[in-house]
Amino acid sequence: MEKNMSAHRKTAKNISLILLLTFSFISCTALYAAGEEKSCIVKTVDYPGKDPTMWDGLYAASDGKVYTGLITEGGSAHFYVYDPVKGAQRMLFDIAGFVGERGTGRRPSSKIHCRPVEDKDGNIYFATLNNGSGPAGVDFTSWMGGRWFKYDPKTEKLEDLGLIGYNEDGPYPVAIDRERMYLFGIGFTGYLFRFDLKNRVTKNLGNVGQADICRGIFCDDEGNVYGSFPVARVWKYDAKKEKAYDLSIRMPYDPSIFPTRLNDPGIDRTCDWRSIQWDPVEKVAYGVTCGSGSILFKYDPHDGPEGKMTELAKLCDKKFFGRKDIPYSTLAFALDVKNRRIYYAPSARPYTPGNYVETFGNGEPHHLVMYDLKTNQRVELGLLKDTEGRRVFGCEGASVGPDGTLYLCGQVETTPEKATRHTRETNIPIALKLIIYKPQLN
Amino acid sequence: MADFGKKVFIFCLVSCLLTAIASPAFARGGTKTNIKQLQRVDVRDLGYPMVNEIPNNSCAITSLITASNGKIYGGTSGEYAYLFLFDPAINKARHLGRIKDQQGIHHSLVEDSKGCIYIGTGKDVWEEFELSKYGPRPGQTDMMPWDDVMKIFEENYSDHVLYEMKLSKGVMGWQYIDMILWNDIKNYFKDYPGGHLYRYNPKTSDSKVKLQEMDCELEDLGVPVPNNSIYALAINPQKEMIYGLSYPDGRFFTYDIAAKKFKDMGPIDEKIIFHGPERQWRSLPRDLVCDTATGRVYTSGTDGMIVYYCPDSNKIISTDLKVPADEYHAQSYIDYAVVDCFAKSPSGLIYGGSSDGYLFSFDPQRMELVNLGKPRVSRRIRCLTVGNDGKVYMIAGERSTSRVCQLYTYDPQKGGFEDLGLLVVDRSPYYSWRGYQFDSMTTGSDGTIYCGESERRSHLFLYIP
Numbered sequence: 025m026e027k028n029m030s031a032h033r034k035t036a037k038n039i040s041l042i043l044l045l046t047f048s049f050i051s052c053t054a055l056y057a058a059g060e061e062k063s064c065i066v067k068t069v070d071y072p073g074k075d076p077t078m079w080d081g082l083y084a085a086s087d088g089k090v091y092t093g094l095i096t097e098g099g100s101a102h103f104y105v106y107d108p109v110k111g112a113q114r115m116l117f118d119i120a121g122f123v124g125e126r127g128t129g130r131r132p133s134s135k136i137h138c139r140p141v142e143d144k145d146g147n148i149y150f151a152t153l154n155n156g157s158g159p160a161g162v163d164f165t166s167w168m169g170g171r172w173f174k175y176d177p178k179t180e181k182l183e184d185l186g187l188i189g190y191n192e193d194g195p196y197p198v199a200i201d202r203e204r205m206y207l208f209g210i211g212f213t214g215y216l217f218r219f220d221l222k223n224r225v226t227k228n229l230g231n232v233g234q235a236d237i238c239r240g241i242f243c244d245d246e247g248n249v250y251g252s253f254p255v256a257r258v259w260k261y262d263a264k265k266e267k268a269y270d271l272s273i274r275m276p277y278d279p280s281i282f283p284t285r286l287n288d289p290g291i292d293r294t295c296d297w298r299s300i301q302w303d304p305v306e307k308v309a310y311g312v313t314c315g316s317g318s319i320l321f322k323y324d325p326h327d328g329p330e331g332k333m334t335e336l337a338k339l340c341d342k343k344f345f346g347r348k349d350i351p352y353s354t355l356a357f358a359l360d361v362k363n364r365r366i367y368y369a370p371s372a373r374p375y376t377p378g379n380y381v382e383t384f385g386n387g388e389p390h391h392l393v394m395y396d397l398k399t400n401q402r403v404e405l406g407l408l409k410d411t412e413g414r415r416v417f418g419c420e421g422a423s424v425g426p427d428g429t430l431y432l433c434g435q436v437e438t439t440p441e442k443a444t445r446h447t448r449e450t451n452i453p454i455a456l457k458l459i460i461y462k463p464q465l466n
Numbered sequence: 467m468a469d470f471g472k473k474v475f476i477f478c479l480v481s482c483l484l485t486a487i488a489s490p491a492f493a494r495g496g497t498k499t500n501i502k503q504l505q506r507v508d509v510r511d512l513g514y515p516m517v518n519e520i521p522n523n524s525c526a527i528t529s530l531i532t533a534s535n536g537k538i539y540g541g542t543s544g545e546y547a548y549l550f551l552f553d554p555a556i557n558k559a560r561h562l563g564r565i566k567d568q569q570g571i572h573h574s575l576v577e578d579s580k581g582c583i584y585i586g587t588g589k590d591v592w593e594e595f596e597l598s599k600y601g602p603r604p605g606q607t608d609m610m611p612w613d614d615v616m617k618i619f620e621e622n623y624s625d626h627v628l629y630e631m632k633l634s635k636g637v638m639g640w641q642y643i644d645m646i647l648w649n650d651i652k653n654y655f656k657d658y659p660g661g662h663l664y665r666y667n668p669k670t671s672d673s674k675v676k677l678q679e680m681d682c683e684l685e686d687l688g689v690p691v692p693n694n695s696i697y698a699l700a701i702n703p704q705k706e707m708i709y710g711l712s713y714p715d716g717r718f719f720t721y722d723i724a725a726k727k728f729k730d731m732g733p734i735d736e737k738i739i740f741h742g743p744e745r746q747w748r749s750l751p752r753d754l755v756c757d758t759a760t761g762r763v764y765t766s767g768t769d770g771m772i773v774y775y776c777p778d779s780n781k782i783i784s785t786d787l788k789v790p791a792d793e794y795h796a797q798s799y800i801d802y803a804v805v806d807c808f809a810k811s812p813s814g815l816i817y818g819g820s821s822d823g824y825l826f827s828f829d830p831q832r833m834e835l836v837n838l839g840k841p842r843v844s845r846r847i848r849c850l851t852v853g854n855d856g857k858v859y860m861i862a863g864e865r866s867t868s869r870v871c872q873l874y875t876y877d878p879q880k881g882g883f884e885d886l887g888l889l890v891v892d893r894s895p896y897y898s899w900r901g902y903q904f905d906s907m908t909t910g911s912d913g914t915i916y917c918g919e920s921e922r923r924s925h926l927f928l929y930i931p
Contacts, residue, residue, distance in 0.1 A: 155868075165843070165869070193868040213902060215867040227594060228867065230523065230922025234900050254898070267523050267545070268922060272516045279895065290894040 062406035064392045066416060068436050068457040072115045073102045076444040077384070078456055080197070080239060080299070080355040082421030082433045083140040083148070087177060090423070090431050091148055093136025094456060098159035100126070101136045101152055103175070103182070106458055108425070113458060116175070117182050119152055123171060131158065131167035137239075138198035138209065139423065140175075143221075148175040153194025155212035170194015172207060172219050172226075188217055188226050197251070199243045201263070208249045208261065210237050216251070216261065216268055229268050232259045238296035239355060242309050244325050245302075250309065254295035255279075260325070275323075276335040278316035281350050286377040297321075299357035310359050310366055310397075312339055318353040318370055320395055337402045339393055341370040349375040354383050356432055358422035363465055364397035367430050369408070369419040380448065383418030384435060387447030390417050392432075392461065408459070410436060416459055417447065432459035500887035501873075501929075509891045509899050509925040510559040512542070512550050518677045520548045520561050520924075526592060527918025527926065529575040530906040531583075535668060538908060538916050539583055540926065541571025543590045549583075549666060549682045552926055554910060559926050562671060563682025568662065569593070573753050573807070573906070576701035576708060578723060581668060584708055585684070588661035588695020591713075592865075592920070594746065595654045598646050602653075609652035610645060648738055651714045651748060660689035661696035663708070663721055663728075690719040690728045700754035700763055702777075709754055709763045709775060716750045718765075718775060718782055731775065731782060736768045739800050741821060743845045743864045755808035755816055757830040764816065764830065770802025772828065772835060787835040790824035792845070809907075811852045817876075819847020823862055825876055825883075841874040841883040849906050853931055854913035861889075861904040861917060870902035873917070873929070889917060889927050901927050 071094060081093030081101075090106040100120030106113045120132035134157035140150040153170045169192045172185035188194055188211070195209020195217060205221040214233030219226045233253050241251040247263030253270070256277035261268045275297060284292045294315025300323075302309050308324040318339040325331035339357075344350040356369035371383030372390045383390075392405040408416035419434030435445065435454040443453030501507055512527075513519030520542055529541035538552040540559075547568040550561040565571070565587055574586030602608050664684040671683040690696065694712035701708050706723040711734060718731040734751065741749040751765040767773035772787040791803035803822040810816055816828040823845045825838040841847075841862045848871055850860035856878060863871035873886040889901035904927070906918035917927040 167868075169868075189867065191868060192866065211867050213867050213870060213900075225596075231902065232922070234898075255895075269522050270923060283895075290892060291898045 062404065063409050064406035064461065066408060066410055066432075067460040067462075068410040068414070068416070069106060069111075069113050069460065070442070070455070070457055071102075071104055071113060073104070074444050075102055075456060078433050079135070079137045079420050080139050081136040081150070082423050082431060082458075083142070084423040084425035084429070084431050085142055085146065085148060085177070086426060087146055088426055089177065090425065090458065091140050091150075091175070092421070092433055092458065093138070093140065093150055094433075095135045095137070095157070097134055097157040098132075099134060100132055101134055103136065103150075105177075106431075108429070108460075116180070119173075122182060123152075123168075123184055125168070129162070129166065131162050131164070133171065133194075134158075135194075137194075137196045139421070141198055141200035141207070143200065143205065144202050146177055148177065149173065149198070149200060149207055149221075150175075151188070151195045151198050151207070151209050153196070153212070155193055165191065167191065170211070174221075185219070185221075185224060186226075188219070189228070196237060197239050197241045199241045199249055201243045201247045201249070204247050204263070206247075208241060208243065210241065210251060212237065214253075216249075218261075229261060229266075232268050233296075236293045236296075238293070238298075238314075240297060240300040240311065242300050242302040244309070245304065245307055248325065250300075250323075250325065252296040254291045256295050258323075258331075260330075271330045273330040273333060275333060276313055276316060276319040276321050278319070281315050281317055281348055282375045282377070283315065284352055284381050294352050298353035299355050301357070301359040303359060303361060305361055305364075312353050312357050312368060314352050315350075317344065317350045318368070320366065320368075336400065337395055339368045339370060339395065339402070341372050341391055341393075342404065343372075344374070347374075351375050351381060351383065354418065354420050356419035356422040356434065358424045358430060360424040360428055360430070362426075363428050363463075365424075365463070366395040366397065367405075367422055367424070367461075368393045368395070369422065369432055369434065371418060373418075384420065385445065385448040386418055387415075387450035387452050388417075389415070390419070390434075394463075405461075405463075410459075414438070415452070417452075417454060419459065428463060428465050430461040430463065432461065433457070434459055498887050499890040500885055501890070504890065504892060506930045507889055507891050508893070508928045509897070509901075509919075510552060510557075510928065511925060512540075512548075512559050513561050513678075518561065518675075520550060521545075521678055522923050524548060524564075525924040526590075526903075526905070526920035526922075527924055528570060528572045528591065528905045528920055529585075530908040530916055530918045531575045531577060532908045532910055532916075533577050533583065533668065534581055536911050537668070537672070538910060538926070539575055539577075539668075540906070540918055541575050541585060542924070543570035543572060543592060543920070544922075545569065545590070547571050547587055547590075549585060551668075551672060552916065554912070554914070561676055561678075562666070562674070563676045563680050563684075564678075565664065565684065566681050570661075570695065572695065572697055572713075574696050574699040574710070576699050577703070578701060578706065579703040583666040583668060584687075584699065584701065585664040585666060586661055586696030586699045586710055587664065588697065588713065589655070589658060591695075591747075595650065597746065598650050601646055602649060606649070606653045607656060609649050609656065644738070644740055647740055647746075648748070651746070655693050655695075655714055658693055658695075660692040660694055661712070662689055663687040663696065663699075663710070687721065687726065688728060690721065691715065691717045691730060697750060698753045698765075700756040702756045702758055702761055702763075704758060705761060705777070707761075707777070709756065711751060711754060711765065713750055714748050716748070720775075731780075734765060734767050734773065734782065735804075737800060739802070741801075741803060743821075749802075749804050749821065751805040752821075753805055753807045753818075755810060755818075757814070757816070759814060760830065762830065764808070764828070766803075766805040770804065772805075785833060787828070787833065789818070789820045790822065790826050790837040791820060792822045806847050807849050809850045809852050809858065811856070811858075811878075817850060817852060817858050819850050819860060819862075821846055823847055825850070825858065825860060827878075838876060839883070841876075841885065842872065844869055848904055849917070851907040851909045851915060853909050853915060855931055857931070859907060859909075859915050859929075859931075861907065865903055867902075871904050889929065891927070899925060901925070 075094035300311030
C-alpha cells in the first residue's frame with residue numbers, strides 16, 4: 025500500500041514537473057515571440073481640434089498635402105490640412121460654422137464620411153452629412169441637408185456647392201468622374217446621387233443599397249461607377265445610359281464569418297465591400313470585403329460582360345487566421361498606384377456577440393499589413409508604434425501621397441490632457457492623429 | 467445647490483443618451499418599424515431573379531388591383547412599363563410582358579365585368595427632366611398659350627405683376643417660374659404621341675411565360691389624349707364605361723367599351739398650379755373613383771374642389787367640398803391640394819388621400835366630406851386601401867430619401883391613426899428589404915394588404931394584418 029502510494033507520489037511529481045516545464049517553455053516561447061515582434065514605426069501628428077471620430081475622410085492630394093475630415097458627432101465636422109514640407113497641420117474650416125448652422129438650434133453638419141476626391145485641376149471635393157450624429161434630442165427635420173463642397177488649395181477657399189436636396193441626407197462614400205465632372209455619393213438610406221459640377225444639379229439615381237450601405241464606391245476609366253449591395257452583389261452606374269443596374273457577378277464572400285450582430289442576425293454591411301479604389305495602371309479596382317475575414321480582391325470591370333472578381337488574400341489581423349470571430353473591416357485601406365502596394369490597418373478587436381464591434385476604442389495591439397502587387401504576397405509590416413513608443417490603435421482612414429508615403433488616421437496613445445477618448449476595456453487615453461509611415465521603397 | 471442641479475442635469479442627459487444608444491432602434495441603424503410581428507411582412511421579387519424578373523429601372527410599381535379571379539395585377543413604370551401578376555395560389559409574382567414603347571402605368575389598371583384588365587399607359591412619372599432657369603432653352607419650343615396666360619394672370623395677379631409679366635415676355639427671358647415650369651413640362655411631352663388604353667385578357671394570357679424583353683399580349687384600344695399620359699383610370703363595369711384623366715393637360719376622358727370610342731370631356735382643372743411637393747409636376751388629381759350606385763365619377767378639380775362627372779348630364783360638375791389642404795394665407799398664392807388616391811369601402815363610403823397628406827372620407831349619397839386628419843407632418847398620402855377588417859391602410863410621405871414613407875392605419879370604429887412605421891422585411895440570412903417608396907396598394911381577397919414599391923429596384927410587399 026505504502027509502496028503504491030509512493031509510486032503515485034512519484035508519478036504525480038513527474039507530471040507536475042512535466043507540466044511546469046511545458047508551461048515554462050510555452051511562456052518563454054510566447055515572450056520570445058512577443059519580444060521579437062517587428063514594430064512598424066510611424067510618425068504621428070496632432071490635429072489642432074478635439075474631434076473624437078473619423079470615418080474614411082483622409083486624402084493625400086497630388087500636391088503632397090493631406091486633407092482630413094474629422095467628426096464631432098452632434099457638433100461639427102472639421103476640415104484639416106497637413107503640409108508635409110512644413111510639417112504643420114492646420115484646421116481649415118469648422119463646417120457647421122461655415123454653412124451657418126451654429127446658433128440655429130438645428131442638427132448640424134457633423135460628418136465628413138467620405139474620402140475627399142480631386143479633380144484634374146487639383147480642387148478637392150467632399151460632402152457632409154448628419155446621419156447617426158444627432159444630437160438624438162434635436163428635431164430630425166431641422167437638418168437642412170447634406171452639402172457638396174469644393175476646396176481650392178491655391179486660394180484656400182471653400183465653396184459650398186449647395187444642398188444635395190432640401191432636408192435630404194448627405195452621402196457616405198463619394199467618387200468623382202474627372203472627365204464628365206460628376207460627383208457621386210450614396211446617402212444613408214441607399215440612394216445614389218450624382219452632382220453635375222458644371223451645371224450644379226444633383227440627380228437622384230435611385231436606391232442602390234439599403235440602410236447599411238456600402239462605404240466605398242469607385243469610378244472606372246469610362247465614367248461608370250460601382251458599389252456593392254447585399255448579398256455580395258455589385259451595382260453599376262452605366263455612364264452611357266446614366267442609370268444604375270444590378271450586376272449578377274458575386275463578390276468573394278464567406279457567410280460563416282460572424283455578421284455584425286448575432287442577437288438579431290441580419291444581412292448587413294458584412295455582405296458588402298468595405299473600401300475600394302480604382303487602379304488607373306491596371307484599369308481594375310482593388311477592394312477589401314467588409315466581412316468574410318477582410319478578403320482583398322481585384323475587380324476587373326472590363327473582363328467579360330459584368331467584369332471578373334479575383335480573390336487575392338485575407339487582410340485581417342494575422343491573429344484571426346483560422347477563426348470565425350473576425351471583426352469587420354476598417355476603412356484604413358489604400359492603394360499605392362506607383363509602387364504597386366496596398367496598405368491596410370485591420371481591426372484588432374475580436375468579434376464578441378452583443379459587444380461593440382468597431383475598431384475604435386480597442387486597446388489591443390494593431391498592425392499594419394501590406395500586399396505587394398508585384399509579388400502577390402501579404403507582408404506583415406509590424407506592430408504600429410510611433411517614434412516615442414506610443415501605441416497606435418484603430419485606424420479608419422488611409423491614403424498614399426505622391427511620394428509613396430502612407431498616411432493613416434487613427435487613435436494613438438496620448439497624455440490624459442490631450443485625450444479625446446479612452447480605450448474601452450483598458451482606459452488608455454487616446455486621440456485621433458495623423459499617422460505617417462515612410463516605407464522603404466526600392 | 468447649483469452644483470447639485472448641474473450634476474442632476476448631467477446625470478439625466480447621460481442617462482438619456484445611454485438609453486438611446488442601448489435601444490434596439492439605435493442598434494438597428496435607425497430602422498424603425500412599429501409592426502410587432504415581422505413575420506406578417508414579406509416581399510416578392512417581380513419574377514425569377516436574374517432570369518425574367520422585371521429589370522431595374524423598369525419595376526417601380528405604380529398600379530395595383532385585386533381582380534375577380536383572386537390574383538393581384540400590377541403595372542410598373544420606368545424605362546419600360548410591365549404588367550405583372552401575383553398569384554396567391556402559387557405565392558409568386560411573375561411578369562406578363564413588357565408594354566411596347568410605353569414607360570408607365572400610373573394608377574391605371576381596372577377590370578371589367580368579364581374579367582378583362584384595362585391598362586392606361588404614359589411616360590414614367592419619376593423620370594427627371596432638366597428644368598430651365600430663364601425660359602425656353604436652346605432647342606426648346608415656346609409652348610406657352612400667351613393669350614390664355616394673360617387671362618389667368620389678369621384674374622389672379624395684381625396690376626404690377628401683370629405689367630412685369632408683359633414686359634418680360636420675349637424681352638429679357640421669362641420671369642415667372644410657373645411659366646417656365648409649364649413650358650418645360652409641355653416640351654417634355656410635345657413629342658410624346660400619347661398614352662394608350664390596352665385590354666389584357668387573363669384567361670388567355672396569364673399562363674404564358676415571358677422573358678424580360680418579351681411583349682405583353684394586349685389589344686390596343688387607342689390613344690385618348692394625344693401628347694398626354696394616362697394618369698388615372700376608373701371603371702363602371704355595369705355600364706361598360708372607362709373614365710380617365712390625362713397628364714399634363716388634365717383632360718377628363720371616357721371610353722365606351724361596347725362602342726370602342728373615346729370622348730374628351732375637357733379639362734378637370736382650369737388652373738395650372740404647382741402645389742408640390744414634387745417640383746416637376748403640375749398639380750392634377752392622381753386618382754378617380756366611380757360610385758357605381760349613381761354612375762358618378764369623382765375626383766378633384768379647380769381650386770381643389772371635389773368634382774364629379776355626371777353620366778346623366780354628361781358634364782363635369784363641381785361641388786362645394788374641398789380636398790383637405792395645408793393652406794397658407796399669403797399674397798400671390800393660389801393654394802389648393804389635389805386628390806392623391808381613393809379607396810372604396812364595402813359600405814359605399816369613399817376614402818381619399820390628399821397631396822398635402824390628409825385622409826378624408828367622402829359620402830357620395832350625402833355629399834359629405836370629413837377631414838380625418840394627417841397621419842404625419844410630411845405631405846402626400848401615396849396610396850391607400852380598405853382592409854377586410856374595415857381599417858383604412860395607407861402609406862404616407864413624400865418621395866424623400868431621408869424621410870421615407872411609412873405605413874399607417876385608420877380605424878373608423880375607434881377613430882385615430884396607428885403608425886406602423888417602415889415596411890421592413892427581414893428574412894436574414896436569405897433576404898431582407900426595407901420599403902421606402904410606395905405608390906399603389908390593394909387588398910387581397912383574403913385581407914392581405916399588397917403594397918407596390920416604387921424604386922429603381924422594386925418588390926411587391928405583403929402585409930398580413
